[in-house]
Amino acid sequence: MSMKNTIHFVVLFAVMQMALVWALYIAPPDALQGHVQRIFYFHLGSIWPGFLAFFYVLYGSIRYLISRDLIWDRKSLVSGEIGLVFCSIVLTTGPVWAKPTWGVYWAWDARLTSTLVLWLVFFAYVNLREYIDDDSKRPRISAVLGIVGALMVPFVYMSTRIFETQHPKPVVMGDAESGIRHPDMNIALYLSLFAFTLLYIYLWRQGVKQMLTEDRLKKLRAQLLRLEGH
Amino acid sequence: MSGQVLSVFSAVLRKDLRRELRSREIFISSFLFSVILLMVIFYASKTSGVQLEAMSSGALWLCILFSGTIGLNRTHQSEMVNGCYRALILAPVEGGWLYLAKVCSNALLLIVMELLLLPLLVLFYHTDIGKNSGALLAALVLGTLAFTAVGTLVVVITANTRMKDVLFPVVQLPLVVPTLIAGVNATEAALQGKTADNWLQFLVAVNVVFLAAGFLLYDFLLEE
Structure with a gap:
């Protein structure tokens, strides 16, 4: 592990621990919802890098189509995979919170539906390439799907404002009457946002490195086979 | 340049329409499929006690989605x-x-098929389609355009895969969920005689985004 990676990992570990302590211990329980509200710190902490990942898929796919450099395909693929994981965390932590608060695990609410749709779209993005036999087409076709899929994200966000929703109002950059008030709650929220962003970047860098190593290994193996005269 | 663009555009359009007018194979199969769907939807939701009229916009959009996909x-x-x-x-x-x-x-x-489905809605679901026919037409046209804007792009994406018949609906349907939601709500409002301006605006936005994206991205899908 390089020095940069080690430092990144140490900072990530420290911030993650602080976020845990603040979210689970220091921040007061919610006045109405009680302790179950604490899951919100990780719920929001995961959707943020989820969205970030999907915007990166959009950016990386556009960069690939312009430059035709395979590294952009790998970068956006890794981002899509991580985004899918974060999206899954959002879709599992949500129901855990919703059952005691709303009384049901799932409601066909605009925000929930759009997150599920996003999950489906990016599941398709990550897995479609498995079904494309032609190596030269694979990154190009995936990039187009990545762009089309990521264009859905603004509609997801718009849907929270346009559709009737029972999902809590945005906490960050929301209306004046919505959101959390206690300073410790804010600290817990921002710590967890920071921790999850660091986690996303860390996972992404490792993933890209792994992909590039894999590509290099494939190339070397092909070279070796040629040298051996197969 | 613009004359050439126009002539190619109209040639492709005329070719597609003429092919369909001569064979009518897609039209007949998707229309029949829609009629069957209307029946299936009725029996599938009959036990829930939903009123017939309240089901019509949802039923219509399910027909558009599934037979459009086919x-x-x-x-x-x-x-x-x-x-x-x-x-x-x-x-x-x-x-x-x-x-x-x-x-x-x-x-x-697809729009021609929808216009033929409307009388069937009146017949099967006792729907009154005349309350705000302008808004109804706008909802159908904008929704169908948004649906095909995404579908025409996705069908080429999945055509490059091994399991195109299965993958096309799997990739396509999640992408048209915003269109479905806006389309159903706009149609429902129009059937009740209300205006549906914000849903229609939403559909216009979807159209602008996906038509622009398709226009720019289609070239990349055509490379051999």
Whole structure:
């Protein structure tokens, strides 16, 4: 592990621990919802890098189509995979919170539906390439799907404002009457946002490195086979 | 340049429509499929006690979604035989214009089918379609355009895969959920005689975004 990676990992570990302590211990329980509200710190902490990942898929796919450099395909693929994981965390932590608060695990609410749709779209993005036999087409076709899929994200966000929703109002950059008030709650929220962003970047860098190593290994193996005269 | 664009656009559009007028294979199969769906939807939701009239906009949109998906898949597959698609790529204009022509022909066929489905809604679901027919027409046209804008792009994406028939609906349907939600709500409002302006605006936004994206991205899908 390089020095940069080690430092990144140490900072990530420290911030993650602080976020845990603040979210689970220091921040007061919610006045109405009680302790179950604490899951919100990780719920929001995961959707943020989820969205970030999907915007990166959009950016990386556009960069690939312009430059035709395979590294952009790998970068956006890794981002899509991580985004899918974060999206899954959002879709599992949500129901855990919703059952005691709303009384049901799932409601066909605009925000929930759009997150599920996003999950489906990016599941398709990550897995479609498995079904494309032609190596030269694979990154190009995936990039187009990545762009089309990521264009859905603004509609997801718009849907929270346009559709009737029972999902809590945005906490960050929301209306004046919505959101959390206690300073410790804010600290817990921002710590967890920071921790999850660091986690996303860390996972992404490792993933890209792994992909590039894999590509290099494939190339070397092909070279070796040629040298051996197969 | 613009004269050439126009002539290629109209040639592709005319070719698609003429092919369908002569064979009528896609139209008949998707229309019959829609009639069957109307029956299936009725019996599937009969026990829930939902009023017939309240079901009609949802039923109509389910028909558009499913038979539209079948139709899009079929139109693209018919291009693949005898290298038709390769010949189409040779057209001396940007791929985006081919895309727009395809969207127009697919949307036109689907809209004609919807217009034929409306009397069936009146017959089967006792729907009054005359309360705000302008808004109803706007909802159907905008929704269908948004649906085909996404579908025409996705069908080419999945055509490059091993399991195109299965993958097309799996990739396509999640992408048209915003269109479905807005379309159902706009249609429902129009059937009740209300205006549906914010839903129609939402549909216009979807159209602008996905038509623009399709126009720019189609070229990349055509490369061999």
